[in-house]
Amino acid sequence: MTGPIARRRGRPPRAESADTRERILGAAREEFSERGYEKTSVRGIAKAAGVDPALVHHYFGTKEQVFEAAIEVAAGPVLNGPTAVAEGPPDEVGERLTRFMFGVWENPATRTPLLAIVRSAVNNETAAAVFRRLVVSQLLGRIAARLDLPDAELRAELAAAQLVGCAMLRYVIKVEPLASADLEQVVARVAPVVQAHLTGP
Secondary structure (H helix, E strand, O other): OOOOOOOOOOOOOHHHHHHOOOOOOOHHHHHHHHHHHHHHHHHHHHHOOOOOOOHHHHHHOOOOHHHHHHHHHHHHHHHHHHHHHHHOOOOHHHHHHHHHHHHHHHHHHHHHHHHHHHHHHHHHHHHHHHHHHHHHOOOHHHHHHHHOOHHHHHHHHHHHHHHHHHHHHHHHHHOOHHHHHHHHHHHHHHHHHHHHHHHOO
């Protein structure tokens, strides 16, 4: 009588694959959030997830690819921004997009992973390149595609620069008085500028 067939080291049965992948991704988000890109390692992610490092490579590849996957999940709420552009009157798109973006940053559940992403991108060129690819292809490109105007890509990038810059000063660097200013006051001042970028002359 033969014994049970030994499983290859580091590989879970197929039924566990989805759970294992999500566990790795969750551990990666926490590691990148706490340590930043440079100080996070595949081995550290594996240890936090309770798996063999080979599994991290199996599901995601390199550390850069793990970071990109973690960013895509964490930045998911932000990537819904193009929907805010499409819904409602064109002359109110600036306010809708501004409220949407600040709403994501105001929510602690979505702000924490975003802070980790921004900090990693600012401090590491590899992380910045991943962040740029994601923002350009999935956010700015989609917004530009919805604008039936000349220089749509430039308009979308300028609007994003306005919003990201304000978010950096308010939530990351925490420059006063912007950091503690009333949100409605901030939206009232920023939204018209975003509107001008998207639909102005």
